[in-house]
Amino acid sequence: MYTPKPEHKFTFGLWTVGNIGRDPFGGPTRESKTPAELVYLLGEVGAYGVNFHDNDLIPIDATLTEADAIKKDFRKALDDTGVVVPMATTNLFGDPIFKDGAFTSNDSKVRAYAIQKTMNSIDLGVEFGASNYVFWGGREGTETDSSKSTVDAIKWNREAMNFLCEYVLDKGYDLKFALEAKPNEPRADIFNPTTGHMLAFIETLDHPEMVGVNPEVAHEHMAGLNFIHSVAQAWEAGKLFHIDLNDQYPGRYDQDLRFGSRDIKAAFYLVKFLEDVGYEGMRHFDAHAYRTEDYEGVKDFARGCMRTYLMLKDKAAQFNADAEIQALLEETTADDGSMDQYFGKYSAAKAQALKAQAFDRTAISSRGLQYERLDQLTIDLLLGTR
Numbered sequence: 350m351y352t353p354k355p356e357h358k359f360t361f362g363l364w365t366v367g368n369i370g371r372d373p374f375g376g377p378t379r380e381s382k383t384p385a386e387l388v389y390l391l392g393e394v395g396a397y398g399v400n401f402h403d404n405d406l407i408p409i410d411a412t413l414t415e416a417d418a419i420k421k422d423f424r425k426a427l428d429d430t431g432v433v434v435p436m437a438t439t440n441l442f443g444d445p446i447f448k449d450g451a452f453t454s455n456d457s458k459v460r461a462y463a464i465q466k467t468m469n470s471i472d473l474g475v476e477f478g479a480s481n482y483v484f485w486g487g488r489e490g491t492e493t494d495s496s497k498s499t500v501d502a503i504k505w506n507r508e509a510m511n512f513l514c515e516y517v518l519d520k521g522y523d524l525k526f527a528l529e530a531k532p533n534e535p536r537a538d539i540f541n542p543t544t545g546h547m548l549a550f551i552e553t554l555d556h557p558e559m560v561g562v563n564p565e566v567a568h569e570h571m572a573g574l575n576f577i578h579s580v581a582q583a584w585e586a587g588k589l590f591h592i593d594l595n596d597q598y599p600g601r602y603d604q605d606l607r608f609g610s611r612d613i614k615a616a617f618y619l620v621k622f623l624e625d626v627g628y629e630g631m632r633h634f635d636a637h638a639y640r641t642e643d644y645e646g647v648k649d650f651a652r653g654c655m656r657t658y659l660m661l662k663d664k665a666a667q668f669n670a671d672a673e674i675q676a677l678l679e680e681t682t683a684d685d686g687s688m689d690q691y692f693g694k695y696s697a698a699k700a701q702a703l704k705a706q707a708f709d710r711t712a713i714s715s716r717g718l719q720y721e722r723l724d725q726l727t728i729d730l731l732l733g734t735r
Contacts, residue, residue: 351659353395359655360398360435360633363387363405365605366647368637378640379647384419385426390644392430394651398631399432400479402440403470409444420476427477435481435631436527436591437474439467442487442535452509453489453502453540464509468516475522481591481631483563484510485529490536502540507553514556527563527590532572534603543572544579548586561590565635566619567597567605570612577618584626592623594654595636605636607650609657617731620658621665632658667730674730677723 353359367387370378382390384406391399403409406423407416427433441451441463449455451463474482489506491497510526517524528551532542541547544564551560562583569576583589596606596616609616623632638650668674691703729735 385422388426434477439470490539561588565593570597593635620661
């Protein structure tokens with residue numbers, strides 16, 4: 350029942366299952382695997398797709414001969430396993446050249462190189478079938494606001510995005526961009542730190558129709574925000590192009606925990622939302638196994654992400670079919686239609702009529718909404734007692 354299938358569209362990045370267990374306080378605990386080996390691993394656990402940064406696949410200093418050999422092995426692994434490449438992205442944060450940002454660097458040579466690198470990376474992603482292209486500006490920020498003009502940084506970022514949109518149109522690629530927000534880390538403060546900031550920024554671009562968002566659970570939780578609200582806002586705006594699933598304790602560094610392993614209730618509401626609205630995009634797990642694990646543990650991690658999603662999908666269906674829960678929801682949202690005349694498009698007559706309407710505030714506010722009961726029924730369902 351909880352075995353992943355292609356229609357579930359579960360994907361992982363090469364950087365997720367390929368994480369070798371290094372952290373700021375200790376070296377690797379797992380050996381490196383080639384991109385092709387990681388594709389075979391994902392095929393073994395039942396994943397639908399694999400995503401990559403340009404340099405996850407091809408090292409930044411690889412020769413053309415080396416790059417061709419890597420791509421040949423990667424292509425063979427994809428063909429052998431049936432794993433596909435739905436999304437790609439560019440590493441604009443790892444190399445020392447990006448120490449002060451990429452698109453927002455004060456150095457015009459760095460900004461130009463970042464655009465060049467991204468064009469090449471877009472070509473690579475499209476070569477392997479990517480239809481979504483994610484931008485995470487890990488170095489697009491500051492440690493001290495003495496260092497740069499935020500207004501200039503915003504303009505440089507917009508200029509880069511407009512240029513790259515035009516590049517995609519000129520090349521005739523069937524590709525959409527998705528912007529990923531994060532409040533901090535590795536910079537002290539990152540520009541456009543939340544999904545809401547990204548949505549506002551998108552509307553200032555020359556081709557906003559090409560650009561959406563890629564919200565990540567951990568990034569919004571780092572800022573202490575309710576992730577489902579960010580996802581709902583993106584969905585309602587028609588901008589939920591991609592999504593990163595993992596888990597996170599608020600106020601911590603970016604932990605990238607296995608999906609659902611920390612806040613199962615928040616994960617439930619997220620899965621329920623995606624399934625209820627009919628989200629048809631990838632379910633991408635941007636997380637990694639504990640540093641304690643070997644590669645069998647990495648497989649356990651990947652299987653766990655997918656299994657938890659499917660269990661919560663099943664719980665969402667139970668929630669929607671539960672007679673008592675649905676009766677409470679129906680009662681809470683019951684509407685006799687008496688206020689319909691005041692909603693919708695404004696008119697002077699409607700405004701005047703509404704101003705004349707009498708409301709019994711005491712009677713309205715005295716009604717208990719039974720949210721405590723509703724929440725406990727949700728807990729009962731998640732814990733398997735319903």
